[in-house]
Amino acid sequence: MTTIKELNLFHVPDSIELNHFDLKTVNGKDMRYVLKFPVLKGEELKGIIQQVQSNRDEYLSALSIIEIVEKIHLAVQKWLNPEYPLRKLAEQLIPVMTGYDEEMVRLQLKRYIRTFRKKELLRFLDEEFDQPAMLDEFRPRKSGGMSKAFGPRTIFHVFSGNVPGVQVWSIIMGLLVKSGNIGKTSMAEPLFPVLFAESLAEVDQKLADTIAILPWKGGTHELEEPAIEHCEAVIVYGSNETVEKLRRKVPPHKRFLSYGHKISFAYVGKEALTPDLYYDTIKKIAEDVSIYDQQGCLSPQTIYVEEGGAIGSKPFAQMLGAELERYHKKRPRAMLTDEESMSIQRVRSRYQLESIQHENVSVFSSQTDTSWTVIFHKETGFEGSPLNRFVHVYSVEAVESMLSAIKPYQSYLQSCGLAVSPNRLFSLANQLGSCGVNRICSIGEMNQAKPGWHHDGRFNLIDLVRMTDMERTLEQNVEWYDTDFE
Incomplete structure (x- = not known):
C-alpha cells in the first residue's frame, strides 16, 4: 500500500496562519506526496510582508554579520549529512518535479550546498567589503571618516525554476545584508528554498521568521503589486521578457537587480x-x-x-x-x-x-x-x-x-x-x-x-546596500561638545 505524505510548498513566519490552499499530487519511489500551496489574496501577502519586516527589525537587524554566517553554516552542515531527512526528501522529490536525473540532482545539490559553508561565506564577504563589519557598525575608512553599509529592509525575489538551488543563493545574499526576504517561487521547482528555510528554522526559528517563500503564477498583478510596493529592493531571475515586465513595474527609487538570458x-x-x-x-x-x-x-x-x-x-x-x-x-x-x-x-x-x-x-x-x-x-x-x-x-x-x-x-x-x-x-x-x-x-x-563570483559581471552584496558616510571633520568637531574636553 502506498504511503501518502502531505508537504508544504511554502514557508511563512511561525505567527502567520494561512487558510486557503490548492493541492497537487506527485508520486515518489515509495510514497505519494500531496503538495500543498496557499491561494493568496493581496491583503494576505501584505500582512506576510509586514510580519517579515517586523521580525527583521526586531531580530535580524540586531545580529552581527558573523552570527548570521554561523547560523547559515549550521543549516548547511545539516545538508552535508547524506542521512539528513530534508536532503533525502529533496534528492527524491526534485527529480520527480523537474524531470532531471536523480543521480545528477544528488551530485549537484551536494556540490552546490557546500559553497555556503562558513569559510566560503567569509571569503565572499571579504571579496566585496574591505571590512565586512561595516554591515554591523560604522568602520574607519582609509581616506578618513567612517562608513556603514545598510541593506534593504525587505527584498522581493522572483525566482526561476530551471536550475534547483539558485533560489537559496539569493536568499542567503538577503540575509547577509540583514534584509527580510519575500521569495516568489516557480511551480517548476518550488521545493528547495522551502526546505532550506526549514533547515534555518531548525537552527534558529527567529531567523527563519524573516523569510517567506510563496509560489504563485507569474504576472499575478494582485500579488506582484503589494510585493513591489512594500519591498525596498527587487531581484528577478528569468527570461528577458520576465525581467522587462517587472522592471517596468518597479519605481526608479527602488533597487532592481536582474539576471536574465545569458x-x-x-x-x-x-x-x-x-x-x-x-x-x-x-x-x-x-x-x-x-x-x-x-x-x-x-x-x-x-x-x-x-x-x-x-x-x-x-x-x-x-x-x-x-x-x-x-x-x-x-x-x-x-x-x-x-x-x-x-x-x-x-x-x-x-x-x-x-x-x-x-x-x-x-x-x-x-x-x-x-x-x-x-x-x-x-x-x-x-x-x-x-x-x-x-x-x-x-x-x-x-x-x-x-x-x-x-x-x-x-x-x-x-x-x-x-x-x-x-x-x-x-x-x-x-x-x-x-x-x-x-x-x-x-x-x-x-x-x-x-x-x-561576479554574477553577470557585477558585485552581489554591494549592489544591494547603500553606504552612509560620516566625515572626518565631524568626528573632530564633536569633541568640542564633550564636557570633559579641554
Whole structure:
C-alpha cells in the first residue's frame, strides 16, 4: 500500500496562519506526496510582508554579520549529512518535479550546498567589503571618516525554476545584508528554498521568521503589486521578457537587480587535443553540456575547437556526440514538452538540409529521439541552441575569428570554459573580457561557479546596500561638545 505524505510548498513566519490552499499530487519511489500551496489574496501577502519586516527589525537587524554566517553554516552542515531527512526528501522529490536525473540532482545539490559553508561565506564577504563589519557598525575608512553599509529592509525575489538551488543563493545574499526576504517561487521547482528555510528554522526559528517563500503564477498583478510596493529592493531571475515586465513595474527609487538570458561557450585549444588529453577534454565538455540539460546560464551552447591538435574539430564533434550518448545512458535527459521537442527538430532539420547542400555543416544526433544533438560548422560563427543537450561545434583556425564571432553578442555572454596552455591564458582571458565575458573557468567546471563570483559581471552584496558616510571633520568637531574636553 502506498504511503501518502502531505508537504508544504511554502514557508511563512511561525505567527502567520494561512487558510486557503490548492493541492497537487506527485508520486515518489515509495510514497505519494500531496503538495500543498496557499491561494493568496493581496491583503494576505501584505500582512506576510509586514510580519517579515517586523521580525527583521526586531531580530535580524540586531545580529552581527558573523552570527548570521554561523547560523547559515549550521543549516548547511545539516545538508552535508547524506542521512539528513530534508536532503533525502529533496534528492527524491526534485527529480520527480523537474524531470532531471536523480543521480545528477544528488551530485549537484551536494556540490552546490557546500559553497555556503562558513569559510566560503567569509571569503565572499571579504571579496566585496574591505571590512565586512561595516554591515554591523560604522568602520574607519582609509581616506578618513567612517562608513556603514545598510541593506534593504525587505527584498522581493522572483525566482526561476530551471536550475534547483539558485533560489537559496539569493536568499542567503538577503540575509547577509540583514534584509527580510519575500521569495516568489516557480511551480517548476518550488521545493528547495522551502526546505532550506526549514533547515534555518531548525537552527534558529527567529531567523527563519524573516523569510517567506510563496509560489504563485507569474504576472499575478494582485500579488506582484503589494510585493513591489512594500519591498525596498527587487531581484528577478528569468527570461528577458520576465525581467522587462517587472522592471517596468518597479519605481526608479527602488533597487532592481536582474539576471536574465545569458549564453556561455567553451574554447578548446590545440594543447587540450593531444593524444593523451583529447578524450578527457571531450568527456569534460560533455558533462558541461549535460548538467541540468543546459537550462542554466553557465552551460555551454557553443564549443570552439582549435585546429592543429591530434584530432580535428569535426572528429571532435563526432566523438562529443558519442560521449553525450554514453552520458545519456548513464544520466538520462529530462522528458521534454512537445514544444521543446519541436524546437529541437526544427533546428536539426534546417541543418540536415544544409549538410546535404554544403560540406561545411554536419549533424550528429541521437537516432530515435532528441536526447542530444551536435551541429558541426567548418566556418567559425556563433549561435545559441534550443538547449536540452544541443550544442554547436565550430572549427577555429585562429583565435581572432572566434573573438570576431562572439563580439556582436557581448551583452548576452556569460561564462567561457577554457582549455589552453599557460602561456596563452592571460592574453586570451583579457581578449575574452573585452568582448563581454564575465567568467572564465576550466572546462568540466562550467556549472560550478565559486563563492563570490561576479554574477553577470557585477558585485552581489554591494549592489544591494547603500553606504552612509560620516566625515572626518565631524568626528573632530564633536569633541568640542564633550564636557570633559579641554
